[in-house]
Amino acid sequence: MKTADNTFSFDKAEDSPGFLLWQVTLLWQRELKKALEKHDLTHAQYVLMASIHWLALHHEQVTQIVLSAHTKIDPMTTSTVLRTLQAKGFLFRQEHATDTRAKTVGLTESGKKVIKQAVRTVEKFDATFFGPLGEKTHDFNKKLLLLLKQKENGPEE
């Protein structure tokens, strides 16, 4: 369908990876949000709690800046969401052993219990959402990793 207008280089919006990526993520987030309601968690809260749990299994001291780097949630958002989670009793924040600027973050028993259940919910949800990709899921992951890595020149955890 050719038109007289030459604003777009794509003949269909469906050929734009950016537009598609964003739309898929909108959809994914919208549905995941509903799936997380039963745990009384938002997506950001879930990601941070899951990452704390994950990092705690591999690191000693999980600080907010480490969390921010791992999740790619910016430090300010990380700070405010963690405060909410602390108010919910799902985590504690205490002064770092050697760096008094930093705060060490950890899940409470209550938090651990919640996140374990939530992880099951999310993994089940993702299995359904990405089901159509079938065995091509790994290939999809590889492409996403490629896009992530291009910008990654800084220090990693």
Added chain:
Amino acid sequence: MKTADNTFSFDKAEDSPGFLLWQVTLLWQRELKKALEKHDLTHAQYVLMASIHWLALHHEQVTQIVLSAHTKIDPMTTSTVLRTLQAKGFLFRQEHATDTRAKTVGLTESGKKVIKQAVRTVEKFDATFFGPLGEKTHDFNKKLLLLLKQKENGPEE
């Protein structure tokens, strides 16, 4: 790296398509935001204006609900962002010819000028961002479309 914990079914967070998808989109949005600053547009504003322009070339009357469906931005967000764009003088909203509930939306001359420049910026940005995919970009698009399409046919609430 095996641990005693069995919360996660993935041994690495990098194997989770949901986590990766979300992270790539965060990165993409963050950088696109900066690229759009020179046009004084947010991403949502850009998407809506580009879609109005696009739809106007293919449809007669672009209503807010049509825009919402096309962009997958929810109707409420669509409404408020369009109001902002109207205040900026980039678009008009007038009563629909036959459906008095609806509003027909269109770009002003000023809006058209801005969006044409912004589209160039975004297409250039996307070319760089998705550059690492090379000729696999089309395959990436296909996978994203697959994920989008499942919902269109799927169970409706």
Added chain:
DNA sequence: TGCATTTAATATGTTAACATATTATATTTG
């Protein structure tokens, strides 16, 4: 060692994304 530079966290303010509920109008159907 002392001073400049980084860095960790956060106060403040803007826009987005969404839920829920409401208003007004359109459409369906009994």
Added chain:
DNA sequence: CAAATATAATATGTTAACATATTAAATGCA
């Protein structure tokens, strides 16, 4: 036709994502 239902837009309120700027402490280096 009238009543029930669906739809287009929006008021109100919550959380997220981010920018900018600030505070205080760690680190670099001359």
